[in-house]
Amino acid sequence: MKRLLRLGALLAAAVLLLFGQGSTASAYGQAFFPTQSGGNRGSDVVALQHLLNQAGQSVGTDGVFGSGTTTAVRAFQTARGLGVDGIVGPATWGALAVTVRQGDNGSAVKAVQSLLNAKRGSGLAVDGAFGPATESAVRTFQSHAGIGADGIVGPTTWKNLLWHYENVSFAGGALCAQSPDGNAGAHWGTAAGVAQLEAAAAAFAGTGNGAVPAGDSGFEHGGTIPGHASHDVGMDFDVWPVRTDSAQCTAGRITWQSSTYDRAGTRQLLQAIRAAAPGHVKLVFFNDPQLIAEGLTTQYANHDNHLHIRYCEKVHPSSLYDC
Secondary structure (H helix, E strand, O other): OHHHHHHHHHHHHHHHHHHOOOOOOOOOOOOOOOOEOOOOEOHHHHHHHHHHHHOOOOOOOOOEOOHHHHHHHHHHHHHHOOOOOOOEOHHHHHHHOOOEOOOOEOHHHHHHHHHHHHHHOOOOOOOOEOOHHHHHHHHHHHHHHOOOOOOOEOHHHHHHHHHOOEEOOOOOOOEEEOOOOOOOOOOEEOHHHHHHHHHHHHHHHOOOOOOEEEOOOOOEOEOOEOOEOOOOOOOEEEEOOOEOOOOOOOOOOOOOOOOOEOHHHHHHHHHHHHHOOOOOEEEEEOOOHHHHHOOOOEOOOOOOOOEEEEEOEOOOOOHHHEO
8 A cells, every 4th residue: 555655646746747736836847849730720830930931931920820831841841851741849840949039130039029928928029129128028938937047049948938838818708717616817728729719719709609618728837727637738628518598608607408508509619619720629528419429529527517628739748639
């Protein structure tokens, strides 16, 4: 028994080391470059597009990893002698992420500025000029991340900045914030996950079925969330099913068995979720048997009253999040 307890303690310590210890922990000490590929969205994709432009590949900076971005990535990989797969993993990120510092100008600086704005609310002009304001924001981020605060964006800063989670935006009314377990501030996730959820909610708004209630997703640097054992890596998001009165943001959460449950509206929400992240939805846990039969959701205990979206990437350190 003592041996088992020691083993459990070691495993718990490993989880804390891997994912951090909640919203007050310093940024991930072993940050990794988040793999991005066709179908992804978000601020990491915007940064990628700026870096591709810096490298001489002309591509729009719309934050959507579409066919044009895939073509540009493949061309860059070919030019640098990298594996040509159109997927931006550690080697491609490492080749793209050139070191920039005060006095530099160009699209790589725009990438830094856009990431600092999206992930830390720095309020910088995305003008490609690395001036005093950008250097100050870089130093502030480096201190926040627990890395050397020298104001220079080199490999370690790039990796931490790209890895850092982003807060879900509730501006515009397509999403409303819910915290069923009292986890204040637990609306963070990877840049791709957040952008994909926001895009799905924006598309769903056009159906006339009301806003999408977003429950807990993650803390700023990952870590254990009370009541949500799997919400550790910024790629799991809870949303509520749709009500027949479209009042899911104000009238309370329901189950799929409730008389006010709107299956057709919930189906539309699921379709929007999958369409906003093609190839990047690992699964959605929700126990409506009809939606399970349609292949839209997967059965899992205690998921009668919410949809648990799990996003994935082409390559991820955990097989649970690998597409």
